[in-house]
Amino acid sequence: MEQSTLITIDNLVKRFPVGKGEFTALNGINLTINLGEFTGIVGPSGSGKTTLLNIIGSLDNATEGDAVVMGESTSNLSLKSAAKLRRKHLGFIFQTYNLLPVYTVFENVEFPLLLLNMSGSERKKAVMDALEWVGITDKVKSRPAQLSGGECQRVAIARAMVKKPVIVLADEPTANLDAANSHNILKMMVKLNQELKTTFIFATHDDKVIKYLKRKISLEDGKVVKDEFTKVKGE
Amino acid sequence: MLAIKLAYRNLVGAGLRTWLNVIVLAFVLFMIIWHYGILDGWNEQANRDMQAWEVGNGQYWQENYDPYDFFTLEDSHAKIPEVLQKASSDGIVTPILISQASVYPDGRIQSMLLKGIDPEQKVIAIPGAELNIESEAMPAGRQEISAIIGKRMAKNCKLKEGDITTIRWRDVNGTFDALEVKIVAIFDCNVPSIDGGQMYININTLQEMMQAPNEATLFVIDEDYEMSEDISGWVYKEFDFLMTEMNEMMKMKKVGGSVLYFILMLLAMLAIFDTQVLSIFRRQKEIGTYIAMGMTRRQVVSLFTVEGAMHAILAVAVVSTLGTGFLLWLQSIGFTMPAGTDDMGIAIAETIYPVYGAGLIIGTSLLVFVITLIVSYLPARKISKMKPTDAIKGKIQ
Ligand SMILES: Nc1ncnc2c1ncn2[C@@H]1O[C@H](COP(=O)(O)OP(=O)(O)OP(=O)(O)O)[C@@H](O)[C@H]1O
Ligand SMILES: [Mg+2]
Numbered sequence: 001m002e003q004s005t006l007i008t009i010d011n012l013v014k015r016f017p018v019g020k021g022e023f024t025a026l027n028g029i030n031l032t033i034n035l036g037e038f039t040g041i042v043g044p045s046g047s048g049k050t051t052l053l054n055i056i057g058s059l060d061n062a063t064e065g066d067a068v069v070m071g072e073s074t075s076n077l078s079l080k081s082a083a084k085l086r087r088k089h090l091g092f093i094f095q096t097y098n099l100l101p102v103y104t105v106f107e108n109v110e111f112p113l114l115l116l117n118m119s120g121s122e123r124k125k126a127v128m129d130a131l132e133w134v135g136i137t138d139k140v141k142s143r144p145a146q147l148s149g150g151e152c153q154r155v156a157i158a159r160a161m162v163k164k165p166v167i168v169l170a171d172e173p174t175a176n177l178d179a180a181n182s183h184n185i186l187k188m189m190v191k192l193n194q195e196l197k198t199t200f201i202f203a204t205h206d207d208k209v210i211k212y213l214k215r216k217i218s219l220e221d222g223k224v225v226k227d228e229f230t231k232v233k234g235e
Numbered sequence: 236m237l238a239i240k241l242a243y244r245n246l247v248g249a250g251l252r253t254w255l256n257v258i259v260l261a262f263v264l265f266m267i268i269w270h271y272g273i274l275d276g277w278n279e280q281a282n283r284d285m286q287a288w289e290v291g292n293g294q295y296w297q298e299n300y301d302p303y304d305f306f307t308l309e310d311s312h313a314k315i316p317e318v319l320q321k322a323s324s325d326g327i328v329t330p331i332l333i334s335q336a337s338v339y340p341d342g343r344i345q346s347m348l349l350k351g352i353d354p355e356q357k358v359i360a361i362p363g364a365e366l367n368i369e370s371e372a373m374p375a376g377r378q379e380i381s382a383i384i385g386k387r388m389a390k391n392c393k394l395k396e397g398d399i400t401t402i403r404w405r406d407v408n409g410t411f412d413a414l415e416v417k418i419v420a421i422f423d424c425n426v427p428s429i430d431g432g433q434m435y436i437n438i439n440t441l442q443e444m445m446q447a448p449n450e451a452t453l454f455v456i457d458e459d460y461e462m463s464e465d466i467s468g469w470v471y472k473e474f475d476f477l478m479t480e481m482n483e484m485m486k487m488k489k490v491g492g493s494v495l496y497f498i499l500m501l502l503a504m505l506a507i508f509d510t511q512v513l514s515i516f517r518r519q520k521e522i523g524t525y526i527a528m529g530m531t532r533r534q535v536v537s538l539f540t541v542e543g544a545m546h547a548i549l550a551v552a553v554v555s556t557l558g559t560g561f562l563l564w565l566q567s568i569g570f571t572m573p574a575g576t577d578d579m580g581i582a583i584a585e586t587i588y589p590v591y592g593a594g595l596i597i598g599t600s601l602l603v604f605v606i607t608l609i610v611s612y613l614p615a616r617k618i619s620k621m622k623p624t625d626a627i628k629g630k631i632q
Contacts, residue, residue: 059527059623080531087529094627098524102248112528114237159528 006167006199007033007056011065014051014222025051027222028065033201035166038193040202042210043219049203050171052219056201057090057169058082070166087115091160091198095172097152099144099159105131106140109158116163130162131155134188150181157185164196171203182208238534242541246549249514253546256506260550260603263503265558267496267599272562272589273570274492278485279590280425282478287360288426290477291455295319295328295469300452305348308335309405312450316466319454327460329356330451332441336404338434340392347388347432349404351441351451358457361429365420366437379415380440385430389421396421402434406446414444500603504610511543511614522618523626532619539618543611547604554600562591 014026025048033039041049054060055067058074066075072085086092091112099108109130113123131137134154144152153173160168170189174182190212193200202209210216218226246253286292300311312332315323322328332351337344354363366381379399384392394400396418403413416436424430442448454469462471515522525535569586 054624057527059627083526083529083531085529086527090529092527094524094527096520096628098520098527098627100521100524102245107244114240115529117237 004035005032006035006037006070007031008068009033009052009056009065010068012052012055012062012067013064014048014055014060015063025222026055026062029222029224031217031224031227033199036193036197036199037215038190038200038213039215039217040204040210040213041217041219042203042205042213043225044205047219048222049205049219051222053169053171053201053203056167057092058085087112088163089166091163091165091168093153093156093160093168093170093173095175097144097149097156097176099152099155101144104141104143105136105147105155108144108155109162112159112163126162127158130158133161133192134158134185149176150178150185153177153181153185154188157189161192161196161198165198167199167201169201169203172206173202174204174206174209179208182206186212238537238541239545241538242545245538245542246545252510253549256510256546257549257553259503259506260546260607261553261558263496263499264550264554264599264603266499267603268554268558268562268591268596269565269589270492270496271489271595271599272566272591273587274485274489275592275595276566276570276589277488277587280587281481281485284425285478285481286474288424288429289359289455290474291358292458292460293456293474294472294477295454295456295466296472297452298468298470300333305335308333308452309409312445312447312452313468315449315451316469318463318466319451319469322456322460323353323454326355326357327457328454329353329358329457330438331453331455332438332445332447332450333452334404334441334445336402336434338392339401339403340394345392345432347434349402349441350433350435351438352435353438358455360424361435362420362422363435363437366435379417380436381419382416382434382436383420383422384418384434385422385424387427387430388433389418391431394418394421404444406444408446412444500606503603504606507543507546507607508610508614510546511539511611514542515539515614515617519621519626520629522621523623523628526623527627535618536612536615539615540608540612543615544604544608546611547600547607550603551600562589565589566591 009029009031012026012029013024015022015024017023029052041052043049051060055062055074056069058069058077062075066073068074069085070089072081074082077085092098100111103111106127109127110123113126118126128137131140134157136151136154136158139147139151144155147155153176157173160170168189174185177185186209189200192198202213204210213230215229216226217224218228297311297313299307301307315330319328319330323330330353334349334351335346336349337346339345352361352363352366354366356363362383365383382402384394389395392400398418399415400418401413402416403411405411416434438451442450465471522535525538526532530538566589569588571586
């Protein structure tokens with residue numbers, strides 16, 4: 001299969017101001033990520049995984065270098081264009097779920113579609129489909145506070161997936177889940193990756209996730225120290 | 236449209252806090268409408284009463300007449316001009332002769348205005364019919380003359396119907412004279428300047444007492460009267476001029492009232508502002524999530540602004556569903572003025588029927604809405620300064 005480049009990261013440096021000085025969180029990252037990859041950025045705490053994901057998601061800016069996402073240079077993107085990129089093509093899954101507490105499960109998943117001005121009937125269908133993927137169709141009317149951690153995470157995945165984005169950025173998606181739940185969710189993501197060709201990029205240090213990755217980019221102190229493709233069982 | 240939909244969801248989701256704010260706002264809105272409705276009702280009633288009892292459709296004043304200068308009263312009457320004489324017998328104007336006098340209730344001395352009116356007149360509401368016995372002017376040999384007074388005057392002087400009291404006045408030559416008067420009727424009137432310190436007798440009697448035959452101080456004109464040429468020696472005072480003082484007083488009352496409403500409004504706005512500021516801190520994570528999902532900063536700011544402003548819309552809805560019936564009911568039973576309001580110098584009835592006009596209600600609602608919009612926008616603007624990566628983590632800045 002021909003590989004098409006989705007993300008190009010070029011000499012990316014990110015420094016944070018700390019006190020009077022600066023802290024270098026990412027120090028010269030060069031990476032290419034193709035369409036349909038199931039990739040993980042792994043590494044110890046503080047190695048810069050979240051920072052890198054944020055820059056790819058245009059939630060943060062590079063200090064030097066650039067991350068080109070779907071042809072858009074995130075360094076030169078206006079706030080408005082960045083919002084458009086996220087709205088149309090990116091889905092986020094956060095470690096802390098970040099569900100909207102006052103909305104029902106349905107409304108949470110519906111939210112990205114509202115931003116895309118989709119019609120009511122289209123939205124309904126898409127939301128039910130997404131809830132089906134994550135197997136949570138029986139809790140449509142519940143609010144996040146009434147759900148277990150695993151259920152919340154599945155709703156968050158449905159929300160990230162509902163608009164069938166090109167890229168899903170998942171930061172520690174299993175950090176609050178037990179082993180069984182983690183495996184279920186990972187299997188589901190693999191399925192979505194195969195069926196919808198969605199590109200998944202994880203930031204994780206969880207072995208349960210790492211097992212499923214087809215590519216493992218190891219970060220240490222803001223540098224890529226290893227970048228390996230693994231053959232996953234059954235392929 | 237999206238902002239409205241989301242704002243509505245968020246408000247309903249926020250539950251109690253939303254309703255507390257809405258109730259405070261609705262209360263303020265209701266108080267303002269309620270109070271101004273009473274003032275408007277009072278204003279209308281006072282206007283009506285003043286027109287009916289005192290001002291008519293305008294007046295002619297003898298050129299020296301100055302209602303604020305009692306010392307010139309003696310020189311402020313003149314022969315009734317022919318035009319007015321004729322209009323007077325047609326019943327479309329009525330003459331009033333005014334003299335300064337004193338009354339001696341219970342041996343006390345109290346100065347007052349003695350006014351001669353035509354017992355037959357229908358131009359103003361003062362009920363002169365009881366004075367009709369006097370149509371023959373002062374009958375020789377009679378001990379007392381008939382007089383009518385208003386209830387305030389009666390209360391002040393402790394006079395009842397049928398009481399006889401002494402009055403003193405000065406005739407044209409400046410000599411003091413005294414006479415007994417009998418109170419034949421006490422009338423009920425809301426206009427203080429018609430009631431307090433005034434006594435009414437037959438104009439013919441007063442003319443005779445003052446040795447000013449066929450003279451008058453002023454004329455009250457009726458709506459049927461048509462202004463023709465100027466009448467020399469008499470000055471025309473139009474309706475609006477005669478009402479100025481009252482209108483000024485009403486304005487003052489409204490300004491006085493608005494200080495209270497300013498304070499109430501301020502409290503309500505503080506509540507909204509506080510909610511907004513708090514929610515921007517409490518809901519950082521939510522804001523970060525909105526941004527991550529592709530909402531622009533402007534969309535987020537307008538969502539928060541609409542959320543705040545929606546409090547006002549809900550308050551208007553509450554007032555118009557729960558309040559309308561209540562206001563209509565208040566309008567029908569009227570508002571009983573507390574004792575003591577009587578002495579404020581403005582015509583005031585014991586019961587005022589408030590007027591809740593569309594202008595008052597829509598105007599007040601719009602005002603509350605616009606102010607809420609502003610206090611909602613100001614804190615919402617802060618959102619645009621928040622870093623999305625910090626917001627997502629919910630860091631307190
Ligand atoms: N806003 C910030 N200001 C200052 N320093 C920051 C900021 N964000 C991150 N850092 C620093 O950058 C480094 C990398 O942070 P990052 O969150 O990317 O780590 P991570 O690999 O995701 O770690 P973890 O596995 O614990 O989530 C850390 O040392 C962190 O302290
Ligand atoms: Mg992290």
